[in-house]
Amino acid sequence: MLEELLRGFTKNKSEPLDESLMEKQGRLSRSLIHATLAHRHLAERQFFVQQVAYWITIFGLLVAEASAPILDSASMWTWLTVSVVTWLIRVALFWPLTQLPPAVVKKSLGLKLIPIVIIVIACFYWIWTIHLFVGPVLTVRVLIMCIGLLSISVSMTGMWPVTPIAVVLYNVLLWGAFSANLYSNGVASLSVIVALDMGVLAVLWLNIFIAVRQLNDLLARTHEASQLVNQLEIANDKLERLKDTAYKTLDTRSEFFAGASHDFQQRLHAAKLWVLSAMAATKTNQSAESTLDRLGQEIDALQIYINNILEFARIEALDAGVKIRATEIQSLFQKLDLHFEKIAERDGVQLRFRIARITVGTDASMLLRMLENLVSNALKYTKNGVLVCARRTSRGASIEIWDQGPGIKLEARQRIFDAFHQEEVDDQGRSKGVGLGLAIVKRFATRLNYRIEVKSVMGQGTLFRILIPREFVIGPGTIENSR
Incomplete structure (x- = not known):
């Protein structure tokens, strides 16, 4: 069961699309527009050439109309106004394609359809213009229009590598309308x-399949070069991030070992003072029993401190593998009860565990270590008692440790998880801890994908919660897995 949960938790939720469907979609997308930097530069140049051919044709028709007019003044100004307006619209539509990154164009169907919209506008304009100027007699005006349309078509075919559909649609509609008018008017x-x-x-064929086909190879090489440059930029960004992370990690390690060295020297100095005190007592024939007892406590505390340092360093070095297996929380509570029973009696503190019939998929040793640190922390600061319990929630399970200590200030509730951080809690402004227990809890929680929640009321006590995600709350079993 646990293996199924873990596989379901880690597998990719999105099923792969059918390869043939993806290939068809890719061909359709490329036929609309090829969105790369090289193709964009080509489109910009060809669009400029089209506009030059467009205005040469317009001026040619104006000259022919001025020498032998066939339109009245109102129709002439209407045609000229429409020529300018449609040209401005097409330029305005084309402008975003020259400014937006190719990656943005690839993802937007609306942007991909812009060339088709431009072509439709241009075709409607030219069909109307052909209808106006092509009459029953072959005139210079018709020849100018034929030459102008041919030059525009040639420049348009230069767009073939960028948008093949637009090229075909434009030329079919343009020359279809021109041919139909020539035939219907008997020209x-x-x-x-x-x-x-x-x-x-x-x-057009010579232009597409000779000049443009040769250009395709250059575009492909340019695109490959652009991709390599992009990959290089991405790699450089990753290296920069790794460098920053390495510097931050080095600073953290330096602070860690600086704090550990300072704390270690203080504890050794305290032990040395108790040794000197015991030696002085023996020289004056005084009892050194209390002094030696205190020295033993200092040595025990130093041993715990060294163990914490080594364990914390091991966690930071990422050599602590996570072994997931079905674990009953009640079994962990029983181990905690046996471990802390004498400590609670010695300190005159009541330690209670509520029965928890919950099984979770976890690393038992890590979760037990987290609970040991939290319970030990609660016993140090509580006035009367400590309660440890577990319950199911809508999001999984929650293991809770309640104490009746002095509480934790709101601004310190995240800071307490920093290594070597200690809050002043007793009447003399001293801390009872080492400053690594909660840091270890935080590291293990991160490794297990758990969350730690802290709630506290000053003067009344503190609640620590270990929040276990729902996918790790399971039924009975001993299935093992590791990650």
Whole structure:
């Protein structure tokens, strides 16, 4: 059961898409627009060439209309106004594609459809213009329009590597409308129009499959170079972050060992003073029993301190593997009761455990060590008693340690988990702890993906909660796993 829970907790929730579907979607996306930096530069150049061809054609039609007008003044100004307005709209639509990063364009269907919108606007404009200027007689105006449309089509085919669909749609609609008007107005016979369309198609084919196809190789190499540059930038960013983390870790280790060295020297100095006091008592034939007893307490405390230092260093070095197995919380409570029974009696403190019929998937040794530190911490500071219990919650399980100590200030409730941090708690402003117990609890909780919650009322007591996620709360069993 636990293995299934762990597999469900760690597996990727998103199922892979069918590869053929993904490939089809990729081809459709690329046919709309190729969003890379190299393709964007190509599109910008070709768009500029199109605008030059566009305005040359417009001015050619203006000159032809001025020499032999076929439109009245109102129609002429309407056509010119529409020419300018549609041109401004197309430029405004194209502008975001030149400013946004290619990654943003790839993710947005709306941005990918912009070339199609531009093409539709341009085609409607040219179909209307062809209808206005192509009459029943072959004139210079028609020739200018034919040359202008051809130049615009050639510049448009330069967009083939960027947006193939737009190129095909533009040329089919443009030359279809032009050919239809030539035929309907009797300007040319069907065979001449077919020959004209075949000639245009040949020019466009030569432009696409010779010049543009050669350009594709260059675009591919440019794209590969851009990807390599991007990968290099990402790698540099990772290296910078790793360097910063290494510096922070080095600073933390330096502070850790500086604090450990200072604390260790103080404890050795205290032990040395008790040795000197015992020696002085023996020289004056005084009883040294109380002094030696205090020396023994100092040595015991020093041993605990060294063990904490070594364990904390081992945790920080990440050599403590996590072995997950089904563990009954009640069995941990029984070990804690046996361990702290005499200590509670010696200090005159009542230590109570409520029966907990909860099984969790955890590293038993780590969770037991966390509880030992929290219970030991509670026994040091409580006035009357300590209560240890566990209960199920909507989010999993909660193991709680209640004490009746002086409480913890609000601003210190996160600081107490720092290594060597000690709050002044007794009447003389001294601390009863080493400053590593809660730091070890925090490290183990992080390793086990648990949360530690602290609630405290000044003068009444403190509650520590170990919050175990729901996916680790299981039924009875002894299934083992490790991670």
